[in-house]
Amino acid sequence: SLAFHDANPKNANKVMLLHAASGAVRDFIQAKSRVFDVIWAPDGSKIACEINPPVPSPVLAKPISIFSPDGNAIGQIPGQGLWGVSFTGDGRALVAHNIRELFFFSLDGTVLSKTPLTAFTGQPENKFDSNDVFAPSPTAPDIFVCTKKVPGTKAFFKVTEEDNSALYLHDKRQNPAKDVRLTPENITAFDPVWSLDGKRIYFTGYPDSRVKAAFPFGIYRVNADGSGLSEIASGALPKVGRETSRP
Incomplete structure (x- = not known):
């Protein structure tokens, strides 16, 4: 199934669900304020999204609300400047970072663990920003897909004057953890998500051209494993999910 926002900007507080088999569209949630990113649990049993507080507050204060596909609230993580939100493979926890530390949260917002990003990745602290993602594989919890800031091509730097963003597989089963680059130098990559079987990764990107x-x-x-790189559609922010409730 596909979760998406209403096309009317006035309805930025609504999220819809399209059932892939039947084509039926129905309301998922209608919040009191704007809804941001929508994240599926790999088993389709939960959907998380960021919702602006109903009263004016700093942008970093967006809480993460967790729902069943029927739209019933399951839990909430208080707003605290979290980025790169994803579910663990079993759907029992959420993973996110605050540019300094990587957190694992239970669905009621309890911090299960936190690790400095410098220790998790081996990169210096000035290499992280809000665009980074550290998403665990749905089938192998010690394998993560990550984004990293790396030098791009001369053509890329000439236009942007910034580092490029590359996709890496971070394997914590190795000691020390092993990083395998998945994207070539001429591709900018971000917003990665896993396929449900953990065999493929989808992401937003573009070539230097x-x-x-x-x-x-x-x-x-x-x-x-880094093979089979291909562009499959124009667009951005891919999400993968399986709806377990009826249409």
Whole structure:
């Protein structure tokens, strides 16, 4: 199934669900304020999203609300400047970072663990920002897909004057943990999500040849071993999910 926002900007507080088999569209949630990113649990039993508080507050204060696919509230993580939110493979916890530490939360907001990003990745602290993602595989909890800031091509730097963003597989089963780069130097990659079987990764990206385009973004797919990289659609922010409730 596909979770999406209403096309009318006035309805930014609504999220809809499209049932893939029947084509039926129904309301998922209608919040009191704007709804942001929507994240599926791998087993389809839960959906998380960020919802602006109903009263004016700092942008970093968006709580993460967790629902069943029927729209019933399950839990909430208080707003505390969290980014790169994803579920663990069993759907029992959420993973997110605050640019300094990587957190595992229970669905009621309890902190299960936290690790400095410098220790988790081996990178210096000035290499992290709110765009980074550290998402565990749905089938192998010690394997993560991560984004990293790396030097890009000369053509990329000439236009952006910034580092590029590359996709890596971070394998904590190794000692020390092993990083395998999944994207080539001429591709900018971010917003990765796993396929439900943990064999592929989908992400937003674009090649250097489109860096000046008004909308350079495409949806890419790559196998977890780094093979089979291909652009499969124009667009951004891919999400993968399985709805377990009826349409």
